[in-house]
Each structure stands twice: as C-alpha cells, then as structure tokens.
Amino acid sequence: MGLSGIFALALGLTALPPFLRLWQGPSLWDRLAGATGVNTRISLILAAHALLAGQELLLDVALAYAALGFLGVVLVARFGEGGAG
Numbered sequence: 001m002g003l004s005g006i007f008a009l010a011l012g013l014t015a016l017p018p019f020l021r022l023w024q025g026p027s028l029w030d031r032l033a034g035a036t037g038v039n040t041r042i043s044l045i046l047a048a049h050a051l052l053a054g055q056e057l058l059l060d061v062a063l064a065y066a067a068l069g070f071l072g073v074v075l076v077a078r079f080g081e082g083g084a085g
Contacts, residue, residue, distance in 0.1 A: 004052040008045050015041035028080045032073060039069035 001009075018037025025031040043066040050058030 002052075004049050007048050007052065011041050011045045011048065028076070032076055032080070035076075036069070036073050039066065039073070043069070 015038055018034045018041065020034070022031050022034025022038060025034055043062050046058050046062035046065060050056065050062060
C-alpha cells in the first residue's frame with residue numbers, strides 16, 4: 001500500500017461519522033449534513049489520489065463531483081424548506 005492508499009484510508013475513516021449521520025439522522029437536515037460530509041471526503045480522496053499518482057484528469061473529476069454534490073445539497077435543502085420557486 002503506497003502513500004496514496006494510506007491517505008485514502010485515513011480520509012475514508014474520517015468519513016465514517018458523516019456516513020453514520022447520513023444513515024441514522026432523524027431529520028432531513030441531519031441527513032443533508034451527513035451527505036455533505038461524505039461528498040467532501042470523496043472529493044478530497046479523488047483530489048489527493050490525483051496529486052499523488054500524477055493523474056491530472058482526476059482533479060477535473062473531483063471538481064465536477066464536488067460541484068454536483070453542492071448542487072444536490074442546495075436542491076434538497078430547497079425541497080426541505082418547502083419552497084418551489
């Protein structure tokens with residue numbers, strides 16, 4: 001296991017509390033906070049792997065994943081508030 005694998009494992013372990021909040025959250029807002037945390041960790045893992053492995057394409061994938069995750073959180077938050085427009 002190289003440095004990239006160790007870093008991914010460490011970031012993966014930090015994703016456990018947000019994943020538990022996503023899984024067990026009693027309200028929509030708890031689940032939304034958990035989804036944001038997991039999305040952030042996955043984006044960081046992708047970006048770290050891209051930098052350590054020298055694969056520049058994965059940086060674009062990480063950026064797109066983070067942007068789509070943010071868009072999803074905004075849409076679900078708007079739906080949770082009950083506002084349609």
